[in-house]
Amino acid sequence: MKVIDIMTTIRHRKGIKVTEVAEDHLAQEKNVKPDGKVGSGEKLWKRLSLTVGGTVAISLGLLTSVYVATLHENDLWFSNIKEVEREISFRTECGLYYSYYKEMLQATSIQQGLHGLIYDNKTESLRTINVLERMNVYQEVFLSILYRILPIQKYLEPVYFYIYTLFGLQALYVIALYVTSWLLSGTWLSGLLAAFWYITNRIDTTRVEFTIPLRENWALPFFAVQIAAITYLFRSHLRPLHEKLTLLAVFISTFLFSLTWQFNQFMMLMQALVLFILDCLDMLPTAKVTWLYIIQLTGILLVCVLQFFNSMILGSLLISFNVSVLLARTVQKNMKMGCLLNRLGKLFFHVLMVLCLTLLVNNFIKKILNLESDEHIFKFLKAKFGFGATSGSANVQSTDKMEICTIVLKPGAAYNLMHTVLFGCLALSTMRMKYLWTSHMCVFASFGLCSTEVWGFVLKSVRLYTPQRLCVIRYLVPIITLLYLSYKFCPGMMDELSELREFYDPDTVELMNWIKSNTPKKAVIAGSMQLLAGVKLCTGRILTNHPHYEDKSLRERTKQVYQVYAKRSPEDVYSILRSFGTNYVILEDSICYERRHSRGCRLRDLLDIANGHVMDGLGENEPDLKASLYPRFCEEIKKNLSSYSMYFTRVFQNKTFHVYKLAKHK
Numbered sequence: 001m002k003v004i005d006i007m008t009t010i011r012h013r014k015g016i017k018v019t020e021v022a023e024d025h026l027a028q029e030k031n032v033k034p035d036g037k038v039g040s041g042e043k044l045w046k047r048l049s050l051t052v053g054g055t056v057a058i059s060l061g062l063l064t065s066v067y068v069a070t071l072h073e074n075d076l077w078f079s080n081i082k083e084v085e086r087e088i089s090f091r092t093e094c095g096l097y098y099s100y101y102k103e104m105l106q107a108t109s110i111q112q113g114l115h116g117l118i119y120d121n122k123t124e125s126l127r128t129i130n131v132l133e134r135m136n137v138y139q140e141v142f143l144s145i146l147y148r149i150l151p152i153q154k155y156l157e158p159v160y161f162y163i164y165t166l167f168g169l170q171a172l173y174v175i176a177l178y179v180t181s182w183l184l185s186g187t188w189l190s191g192l193l194a195a196f197w198y199i200t201n202r203i204d205t206t207r208v209e210f211t212i213p214l215r216e217n218w219a220l221p222f223f224a225v226q227i228a229a230i231t232y233l234f235r236s237h238l239r240p241l242h243e244k245l246t247l248l249a250v251f252i253s254t255f256l257f258s259l260t261w262q263f264n265q266f267m268m269l270m271q272a273l274v275l276f277i278l279d280c281l282d283m284l285p286t287a288k289v290t291w292l293y294i295i296q297l298t299g300i301l302l303v304c305v306l307q308f309f310n311s312m313i314l315g316s317l318l319i320s321f322n323v324s325v326l327l328a329r330t331v332q333k334n335m336k337m338g339c340l341l342n343r344l345g346k347l348f349f350h351v352l353m354v355l356c357l358t359l360l361v362n363n364f365i366k367k368i369l370n371l372e373s374d375e376h377i378f379k380f381l382k383a384k385f386g387f388g389a390t391s392g393s394a395n396v397q398s399t400d401k402m403e404i405c406t407i408v409l410k411p412g413a414a415y416n417l418m419h420t421v422l423f424g425c426l427a428l429s430t431m432r433m434k435y436l437w438t439s440h441m442c443v444f445a446s447f448g449l450c451s452t453e454v455w456g457f458v459l460k461s462v463r464l465y466t467p468q469r470l471c472v473i474r475y476l477v478p479i480i481t482l483l484y485l486s487y488k489f490c491p492g493m494m495d496e497l498s499e500l501r502e503f504y505d506p507d508t509v510e511l512m513n514w515i516k517s518n519t520p521k522k523a524v525i526a527g528s529m530q531l532l533a534g535v536k537l538c539t540g541r542i543l544t545n546h547p548h549y550e551d552k553s554l555r556e557r558t559k560q561v562y563q564v565y566a567k568r569s570p571e572d573v574y575s576i577l578r579s580f581g582t583n584y585v586i587l588e589d590s591i592c593y594e595r596r597h598s599r600g601c602r603l604r605d606l607l608d609i610a611n612g613h614v615m616d617g618l619g620e621n622e623p624d625l626k627a628s629l630y631p632r633f634c635e636e637i638k639k640n641l642s643s644y645s646m647y648f649t650r651v652f653q654n655k656t657f658h659v660y661k662l663a664k665h666k
Contacts, residue, residue, distance in 0.1 A: 049187075049188065052188070053182060053188025053191065054188075056178075056188060056191075056192055057174075057175045057178040057179065057182075057188070057191060057195075058171075058175065060174055060175075060178065060192070060195045060199075061170075061171030061172065061173075061174040061175040061178075061195075062171050064170050064171060064173075064174045064195070064198075064199055065167045065168055065170050065171040067199065067493075067497075068167055068170055068202075068206070068208055068209045069163075069164070069167045069209075070497055071209045071496065071497070072163070072167075072209040072210070072212070074497065074499060074500050074501065075209070075210065075501050076089055076501070076502065076503040077500070077501070077502040077503060078503070080502075081502070081503050082509075083159075084509055084512055084513065084538055085503050085505070085509060086159055086503075087534070087537045087538050088503075088505055088508050088509065088512065088534055088538065089503055090212065090213055090534070090537065091211070091530065091533075091534070092529070092530040092533055092547050093213075093214070093533055093546075093547040093548060094211055094212065094213040094214055094533070095213075095533040095534045095536070095537040095538075096123075096533040096536060096537070096546055096547055096548060097135070097137060097140060097213040097214075097215070098140070098162065098213045098537055099533070099536045099537040100117060100131060100135075100137045100140045100141070101140035101143060101144050101158070101162055102158070102537065103116060103117070104117070104140065104141060104144030104145070105144050105147065105148070105158050110144075110145055110148065113141075113144065114132075114141070117130075117131040117132050117137070117141070118130050118131070118132060121542070122536070122540070122541075122542045122543070123536065123543060123546060124543065124544070124545070124546070124554065124557075125524040125542050125543065125544050125580050125581040125582070126580060126581045130308055132306075132307060132308060133307050133308035133309075133310055134310075134548065134550070134551065135262070135548055136215055136259065136260055136261055136262050136307075138259055138260070138306065139218050139259075139260050143161065143162060143165060146161075147161050162212075162213075163212050166208060166212050166213070166217055166218070167208070169217070169218065169221040170206065170208060170221070172221045172222075172224075172225065173206075173220060173221035173224050173439075174195050174198060174199075176221065176224035176225045176227070176228045177191075177194050177195065177198055177224055177228075177439060177440075177442060177443050178191035178192070178194055178195045179191060179228045180194075180224070180227055180228040180231050180416070180443050181193070181194035181442075181443045181444075181446045181447050181450075183228065183231045183232055183235070183412060184231060184412055184413055184416060184443070184444075184447040184451075185446070185447045185450040185451055185452075186450075186452070187450050187474075187475070189450055189475060189478050189479070190446045190447055190449070190450035190478065191446070192478075192482065193446035193449065193450070193478045193481060193482055194442045194443045194445075194446035194447075195442075196482060196485050196486075197442035197445065197446060197485070198439055198442045199493075200485055200489040200493075201438060201442065204434060204435070204438040205435060205438050205439045205442065206220075206435060206439070207435065215260060215261040215262060215263075216261060216263075216432070216435065216436075218260035218261065219256075219257050219260040219261035219264065220435065220436060220439070222253045222254075222256040222257040222260065223253070223257045223267065223436070224439070225249070225253040226250055226253035226254050226257060227416070227419070227440070229246055229249040229250045229253060230250055230292065230412075230415065231412040231415065231416060232246050232412075233246045233247065233250065233288055233292075234284065234285070234288065234410070234411035234412040234415060235411075235412060236410075236411075247291055247295065250292065250295055251295045251298065251299060254268070254295055254296060254299040255299040255302060255303065258299050258300050258303045259303050259306065262312075262550055264300070264303075265300065265312075265313065265316035265317070265318045265319075266318075267436070268296050268300065268318050269316070269317050269318040269321060270419075270422050270423060270426060271296070271419065272293065272296060272318060272321055272322055272325075273321075273422065274415060274418045274419050274422055275289050275292055275293070275415070276321075276325060276354070277418060278411075278414055278415060278418055280347055280351065283409070283411060283414045284411045284414065284415065285411065290326070290329070293322045293325055293326060294326075296318065296322055297319065297322045297323070300313060300316070300318060300319065301319070312550060314365060315362065315365050317358065317362055319361075319365075320357075320358045320359075320361040320362035320365065321354070321358045323357075323361055324353075324354050324355075324357035324358040324361055325354050327357060328353045328354045328357060331353070347393070351393075409453070413447070413451075413453075416440070416443070416444055416447070417444065419440065420437070420440055420441060420444045423436055423437045423440060424437050424441075446478070449477050449478050449481060450474055450475075450477075450478050451474075452470065452474060455470055455473050455474050455477075456470055459473070507654050507655055507656035507657060508534070508656070508657075510654055511586070511652070511654070511656075511657045511659070512534070512535070512538040512539060514652050514659070515535065515538075515539045515541060515584075515659075516538070516539045518651070518652070519539075519541060519583070519584060520583075521540065521541070522541075522542060523541050523542065523583045523584060524541070524542045524543070524544060524580070524581045524582050524583045524584070525541050525542065525543060525544070525582070525583065525584045525585070525586065526543075526544040526545070526561050526564075526577055526580065526582040526584070526585040526586070527544075527561075527585060527586035527587075527588070528562075528586075528588060528591060529545055529546055529547040529549075529558060530547060531586060531588065532544070532545060532546055532547075532586075533546055533547050535586075542581075544557065544561050544577075544580045544581075544582055545557050545558040545561050557580065559610070560576050560579075560580075561576070561577070561580070562603065562607060563576055563607065563633070564577075564585060564587060564633050564634055565587075565591055565592055565603055565604050565607055565632070565633065565634050566604065566607040566608065566611055566613070566632070566633060567608060567611070567613050567628035567630050567631060567632050567633070568611070568628075568630055568633050569629075569630045570633070570636075570637070570643055570644045570646075570647050570648070571647070573633050573647075574647040574648070574662065574663075577662060578662060582662055583661065583662060584651070584659055584660065584661055584662070585648070585659070585660050585662065586657055586658070586659050587634050587637070587657070587658045587659075587660070588656065588657060589655075589656060589657075589658075590656065591603055591604070591634075592604070592632070592634035592635060599615060599616075599617050599619050600615065600619075604616070604632065608625075608628075609622070609625065611628070612624070612625060612626060613625060613626065613627070613628040614626065614627050614628070616632075637658075637660065638658065646663065647662065647663050648660040648661070648662060648663070649661045649663070
């Protein structure tokens with residue numbers, strides 16, 4: 001029900017006086033005066049505000065891009081270091097993703113490059129995998145094609161084209177956050193404050209300057225655009241054309257977000273839950289919510305097609321949940337009609353039906369596909385929380401209070417509030433998700449400081465409300481906050497921009513150069529996931545395992561390769577490595593003698609527990625653990641004992657790495 005209809009209903013049926021705050025908001029939304037006359041001066045002021053606000057948004061976005069690009073350059077002296085050092089700076093999975101961009105550029109043609117990705121036999125030894133199906137690397141494919149066809153090769157190196165694209169997306173990110181806050185509050189001053197908070201809290205809002213190719217750095221800007229479009233969609237009195245264009249923007253941003261991040265389904269499931277909860281509470285227009293469910297389904301199914309019908313997507317809870325909601329709506333009509341008790345009964349039945357259908361559909365799909373690729377994520381969540389998801393209906397207040405709440409908290413604000421709460425819970429459980437939550441907190445906090453509803457409530461509570469005071473405090477508080485932020489953070493940011501460092505990792509550079517010069521191009525190399533991503537990028541050699549973990553067989557393979565850090569016999573380790581076609585194995589002292597984590601959390605401890613062996617060092621062990629018959633492999637192999645040297649020959653060594661060549665036949 002629209003705001004104006006609810007207000008009329010409350011006036012005539014309940015006899016409740018509508019607050020002056022709601023009157024002001026309604027007049028502001030329709031761009032009319034309370035007496036119904038349109039002000040020409042107000043139109044001019046609105047156009048001027050739109051022009052100034054839009055210019056500020058674009059300027060802040062561009063400044064943010066330049067800021068993070070400068071930090072990246074200053075931290076690594078990126079423009080002056082060697083190519084191998086640039087590539088090593090893409091740590092862990094970042095190097096793996098960038099390697100596919102490099103492969104596409106090195107291919108003799110676009111067609112050959114695509115064929116190499118679809119029939120890849122270098123990423124996992126003795127296996128041919130479809131990289132486009134297994135990983136979200138369409139962005140690397142698109143960029144490589146763009147670099148090939150644009151006349152920029154003479155002016156811009158491939159690596160700069162890549163990183164500048166990511167830094168450019170930060171501009172889109174900031175602009176989207178700015179616009180969302182502006183839409184919620186009605187003033188671009190709120191957007192300015194949101195952007196300032198995003199920049200000054202950079203450590204908690206983004207890590208793009210040192211983990212450039214991460215999937216989240218591609219995806220989150222599109223997610224922010226989607227949220228801005230949804231916020232605009234929930235505004236009342238949208239023209240049909242504007243509504244259609246907004247739905248198109250939601251679809252495009254949803255599709256791009258889903259295409260660029262493997263965790264898209266979990267983010268959008270949270271979003272679908274937000275829509276479901278608010279729709280059940282009758283706080284959102286049902287028709288628009290239905291369109292959003294359909295857009296989510298269409299977007300992720302299109303991504304599924306592009307990823308060659310990736311089974312992890314087909315078996316996602318998002319698809320099952322959205323299908324279940326749409327089916328339940330078809331079966332259960334007129335859910336929001338009737339007396340309060342009747343509506344509560346229908347609501348309870350609706351929630352129960354959706355949950356049961358979701359579980360049934362999801363289990364059916366997973367059994368059909370024999371899907372286990374995402375089981376590690378649910379195990380992780382269970383381990384984090386220690387219990388299943390809680391359920392229960394919120395306390396329902398009287399009809400009068402619900403209707404008043406609908407007036408004060410508009411659909412866009414309700415959606416963003418619930419979004420912030422649920423993603424905040426996700427951020428508490430998983431550190432990686434804090435970057436999604438904190439950036440949106442900047443938006444919602446700035447909206448709160450510039451909100452007519454909030455300040456109207458505060459002033460009325462202390463009996464000081466007048467429209468003039470509301471207007472003054474609504475603008476004065478954010479201006480003071482902006483001045484304080486500038487005073488506190490600007491000097492530190494200037495110092496940060498003037499601080500110059502240089503990339504320095506001689507041991508890894510030496511290792512990569514040795515591999516390129518002293519191993520065959522088709523050599524198979526084993527080691528830690530993080531290091532092997534760099535090996536693939538810098539040398540192009542074949543890997544036994546890598547950091548992309550969304551595959552059950554790869555997780556098992558990685559566990560087997562990591563037996564080099566366990567208490568196993570040389571015969572066992574040799575047999576395991578040869579089963580994957582390994583020619584060389586790289587051992588890292590930082591893993592073998594790890595001290596960063598406490599006992600029980602180190603990799604070697606986890607391997608000992610998994611193998612049923614007692615852990616090293618002082619402390620308790622589980623009663624079922626037994627002492628191993630063999631010493632730790634990564635330590636014992638360095639003694640050059642004959643029992644080890646008959647299987648492994650050391651061919652490279654520096655202060656960090658030890659490379660051993662495996663005997664061909666034993």
